[in-house]
Amino acid sequence: MQLILSGVTIDIELHAIHIHNDEPLWKLLSKDPEQNTELLVAGILQAYETQYHRKLEIAPGSLAVEIWGHVYIDQFADYTARLTDLNLVKKLLYPVQKYCAVIDCGEKDHDTNRWFWDLLAPLKATIGGWLPKEAKTC
Template sequence: MLMEKTYELSGHTLLVVFHEKIIQIKNPNALKKFLSGDIDLRSEILVNYIKQDYFNFIGKELEISNDSFIIEIWGHVFASHFAKAMKNLIKLKLIEDAANFIIKKSDVIDCGENDVDLNRTFWDILANFKKLIIVFLPKKIK
């Protein structure tokens, strides 16, 4: 069963698609803009809304910790952000091809439980370093 919900948060429209054990966040540009102010608080708010709606739609908890969920979202948003910046700064085919690959992979934001998301363990490990990671994130995203 496929469910969708549109969130209007701080003037940004975010579309989330709910599947059993996995969610997808559509419109990565709107997500990036939403996260450009008070990223820590806004990330928590978004993840809490998604997890509550997942429970309402699917009838059980989404088995992803908040911090792991947030780190995965940041990983996608900022990988794409840095790849686009790299592509604009360095005009070499190899760099542009690598940047395009990163952009394509990171613009698809799928966050799933361990048994359906092969990267969940990676995000779970990085979640332990959330307070350190946030120090290195850009303060403002254009």
């Protein structure tokens, strides 16, 4: 099943969700990323439960830090690739960009790196404090 929440495309399947890491997601996270991520995560978890009549066994904090990890690594790779004309650098960044294009989030038994995001989840507030905030105007 595919759904769109706040302009962000999400594919939902049993035991996993797949978030398209593209302009609509970046735009959503460009203003108040912590709050908008919480709203997106809540919407995803609710849609999953509605579709499968069971909760997705991923903690909201784990899902949030996984989204941030992929989004900001992808943005860094894109920015770095635009700064250079060196094909070697672009070739090295391409696998990162390809890997980050869709954020695959699965339950523990269906996602080999769920342990990593679960490990970072208790640091969500700290990580959230590092995120770029909306630019303030005078």
